[in-house]
Amino acid sequence: MTGALSDEAAQAWPSDASMADDILVRVENLVKYFPVRGNGLVRRTVANVQAVDGVSLTIPRGKTLGLVGETGCGKSTLARCIAGLIPATSGKVYFEGNDITNLRRRAMQPFRREIQMIFQDPYGSLNPRRRVGAIIGDPFAVHKTASGNDRKRAVQDLMARVGLNPEHYNRFPAEFSGGQRQRIGVARALALRPKLIICDEPVSALDVSIQAQVLNLLADLQADFGLSYLFIAHDLEVVRHVSDSVTVMYLGRVAEHGPGDAVYDHPRHPYSAALLSAAPAADPDSAAQRQRILLTGDVPSPINPPSGCRFHPRCPKAQDLCAAAVPPLETKAGDPATHLTACHYPVEEGEALARAGRREHR
Amino acid sequence: MSLLEVTDLRVSFPTADGVVQAVRGVSFSVERGRTLGIVGESGSGKTVLTQSLLGLTPGGQISGQAVFDGVNLVGLDSRELQKIRGKQISVIFQDPLTSLHPMYKVGWQISEMIRAHDKSVSKAQATDRAVELLGFVGIPRPRERVHDYPHQFSGGMRQRVMIAMAISLNPKLIIADEPTTALDATVQAQILDLLLRLQQDSDTALLMITHDLGVVADIADNVMVMYAGRAAEKATKRDIFYAEHHPYTKGLLESIPHSSAAGERLRPITGQPPSLINLPSGCKFHPRCAYVMDRCLDEEPTLHAVGDAGAHRSACWLPAAALGEGTGAEDLRRRAVAEGRGADAARVALTIAAAPEAEGSVIA
Numbered sequence: 001m002t003g004a005l006s007d008e009a010a011q012a013w014p015s016d017a018s019m020a021d022d023i024l025v026r027v028e029n030l031v032k033y034f035p036v037r038g039n040g041l042v043r044r045t046v047a048n049v050q051a052v053d054g055v056s057l058t059i060p061r062g063k064t065l066g067l068v069g070e071t072g073c074g075k076s077t078l079a080r081c082i083a084g085l086i087p088a089t090s091g092k093v094y095f096e097g098n099d100i101t102n103l104r105r106r107a108m109q110p111f112r113r114e115i116q117m118i119f120q121d122p123y124g125s126l127n128p129r130r131r132v133g134a135i136i137g138d139p140f141a142v143h144k145t146a147s148g149n150d151r152k153r154a155v156q157d158l159m160a161r162v163g164l165n166p167e168h169y170n171r172f173p174a175e176f177s178g179g180q181r182q183r184i185g186v187a188r189a190l191a192l193r194p195k196l197i198i199c200d201e202p203v204s205a206l207d208v209s210i211q212a213q214v215l216n217l218l219a220d221l222q223a224d225f226g227l228s229y230l231f232i233a234h235d236l237e238v239v240r241h242v243s244d245s246v247t248v249m250y251l252g253r254v255a256e257h258g259p260g261d262a263v264y265d266h267p268r269h270p271y272s273a274a275l276l277s278a279a280p281a282a283d284p285d286s287a288a289q290r291q292r293i294l295l296t297g298d299v300p301s302p303i304n305p306p307s308g309c310r311f312h313p314r315c316p317k318a319q320d321l322c323a324a325a326v327p328p329l330e331t332k333a334g335d336p337a338t339h340l341t342a343c344h345y346p347v348e349e350g351e352a353l354a355r356a357g358r359r360e361h362r
Numbered sequence: 363m364s365l366l367e368v369t370d371l372r373v374s375f376p377t378a379d380g381v382v383q384a385v386r387g388v389s390f391s392v393e394r395g396r397t398l399g400i401v402g403e404s405g406s407g408k409t410v411l412t413q414s415l416l417g418l419t420p421g422g423q424i425s426g427q428a429v430f431d432g433v434n435l436v437g438l439d440s441r442e443l444q445k446i447r448g449k450q451i452s453v454i455f456q457d458p459l460t461s462l463h464p465m466y467k468v469g470w471q472i473s474e475m476i477r478a479h480d481k482s483v484s485k486a487q488a489t490d491r492a493v494e495l496l497g498f499v500g501i502p503r504p505r506e507r508v509h510d511y512p513h514q515f516s517g518g519m520r521q522r523v524m525i526a527m528a529i530s531l532n533p534k535l536i537i538a539d540e541p542t543t544a545l546d547a548t549v550q551a552q553i554l555d556l557l558l559r560l561q562q563d564s565d566t567a568l569l570m571i572t573h574d575l576g577v578v579a580d581i582a583d584n585v586m587v588m589y590a591g592r593a594a595e596k597a598t599k600r601d602i603f604y605a606e607h608h609p610y611t612k613g614l615l616e617s618i619p620h621s622s623a624a625g626e627r628l629r630p631i632t633g634q635p636p637s638l639i640n641l642p643s644g645c646k647f648h649p650r651c652a653y654v655m656d657r658c659l660d661e662e663p664t665l666h667a668v669g670d671a672g673a674h675r676s677a678c679w680l681p682a683a684a685l686g687e688g689t690g691a692e693d694l695r696r697r698a699v700a701e702g703r704g705a706d707a708a709r710v711a712l713t714i715a716a717a718p719e720a721e722g723s724v725i726a
Contacts, residue, residue: 070546207403212617212630241619278551280576287579
């Protein structure tokens with residue numbers, strides 16, 4: 001079985017086959033549909049929200065995979081499927097070669113230690129009525145790895161490690177600022193020395209100066225503990241900063257995947273190009289020079305996604321083929337083998353997608 | 363004369379824990395057809411500042427002056443303010459879902475606004491105008507969509523409805539409070555483009571409040587950086603980004619990940635923003651400042667000119683020579699950190715003061 005798998009994987013991920021040992025997580029053709037039920041007595045499923053529709057990706061050991069895309073593209077759903085928080089409709093998730101898709105509670109237990117999450121909202125993700133020491137110590141209690149004074153010492157070590165004062169062990173979350181709360185979330189995720197931390201918009205709710213502190217902390221922890229991150233954020237500059245490789249999602253599918261520099265500097269998918277051109281740069285000169293590709297309309301409904309390439313109704317390059325056939329995720333001519341694009345008519349070097357002369361600058 | 367001239371505006375809120383000094387003496391002006399960006403972190407007072415102009419801060423004690431088109435807004439009674447609000451100054455809020463009434467059709471909400479300020483407009487005329495406005499802000503099939511409720515619109519479309527409402531009476535000034543913060547990058551680009559187009563068409567002044575320096579780099583003409591209820595630095599956009607003077611501005615700029623330096627360590631500002639009830643002594647930024655000098659602990663600096671034209675003003679005791687890149691400010695800072703703050707910092711300050719004559723050579 002494993003032989004067949006690695007063949008398949010070698011096809012989809014040419015670069016990975018040679019270093020299979022370095023792959024921590026492999027996701028294959030993952031699908032997650034949320035049923036939409038009718039109002040009748042039987043509550044039949046009348047449609048499906050196709051939140052994630054056939055996504056394959058790998059997370060290398062000790063590296064960071066960035067996941068970007070607009071609201072509703074399925075990036076958080078994908079993360080929750082990987083963490084085993086919600087069951088997948090079909091497809092496989094492998095953790096260090098073990099199939100962990102839809103495992104029963106007890107079978108999943110050992111893997112839960114290895115996969116932890118940091119959530120977006122540092123206010124909503126901490127119980128306001130429990131003390132910080134208890135919150136961070138929970139993983140030890142759940143997995144029965146430390147108790148009593150050992151647990152307290154472990155928690156205080158963790159607090160010091162993430163830049164909190166260990167003496168604040170007995171305080172409540174309300175006594176901490178947003179940035180410190182996010183550090184509590186990081187300490188909790190770190191408690192069981194996981195191999196993978198899924199960061200779902202970990203800095204979106206923080207001010208820029210605090211955001212930078214937390215990003216530096218995450219980088220330090222990665223270096224110290226050899227952590228892998230799946231890093232989800234809508235801020236494209238943040239994702240580029242932290243990521244070794246980047247996956248761009250659109251409406252439940254992977255549009256483009258590759259090393260950070262390749263995707264950011266030479267996006268091949270028109271959607272990646274548009275998304276990147278829209279990101280505001282904190283630099284007036286580059287903002288003035290930039291050719292912004294303005295997409296028309298909104299992301300279509302995932303209940304009834306467009307045929308063929310899901311981006312075709314908004315794509316400036318769309319042709320008849322795009323509506324008819326789903327483009328495969330493959331390496332395009334001239335790209336490194338690790339740079340994959342799902343597009344029939346990829347963007348060529350120097351090609352202008354922007355409508356010219358739209359903005360005057362004083 | 364400027365369209366809006368704010369002088370020494372102060373807003374405080376008495377609470378059980380003490381007086382929250384949200385805005386502590388801010389002056390600025392907005393010109394017709396121009397955009398002023400107000401940047402700052404949570405709690406810097408940027409939202410309170412603009413809301414107090416429109417009487418939207420109940421319980422706040424406001425002093426100072428805010429002259430809009432010849433009328434001082436501070437101290438105006440609510441009936442007078444109501445005439446200005448919406449018609450001459452309109453606001454676009456951050457969250458378009460909570461700022462639209464969920465139980466009324468969007469067309470009704472826009473036409474209500476029009477009819478509230480001009481009773482002579484008939485319902486049919488107001489609806490026609492609403493359709494026209496929705497079309498202008500880029501909502502497809504506006505004739506049908508006026509009959510939809512807010513929940514039937516996406517986030518970006520709702521923000522367009524808010525903008526349609528804001529421009530329905532051709533205001534002279536639009537205050538946009540984090541208008542794109544809740545939106546995706548592609549939608550944000552569309553909205554900023556729309557605001558810019560609006561401004562070019564009708565000479566509207568725009569007051570853009572944001573924490574996102576990317577938005578400011580894109581849309582502002584002038585920028586005011588706020589910290590702890592005061593202006594830390596005020597300058598043209600180019601000066602703020604390329605010749606920043608205040609260490610807080612510098613810290614903000616360095617905190618943002620830049621694509622050119624992917625993977626490098628960020629240099630965040632240390633510590634937390636201060637509590638507005640218990641402000642630090644002297645310069646309110648000094649506990650977090652890497653350039654802190656003895657003087658900063660006792661005396662709060664006020665805005666003074668640091669550039670040639672006088673338009674670049676900064677509230678920092680550092681001499682003008684510390685301005686911008688290439689003056690060795692980085693070396694100075696590293697030395698200040700290495701040598702510790704306090705007594706040694708005074709010596710560092712002297713080194714900086716000596717810098718203009720030596721053209722930076724002293725620093726090396």
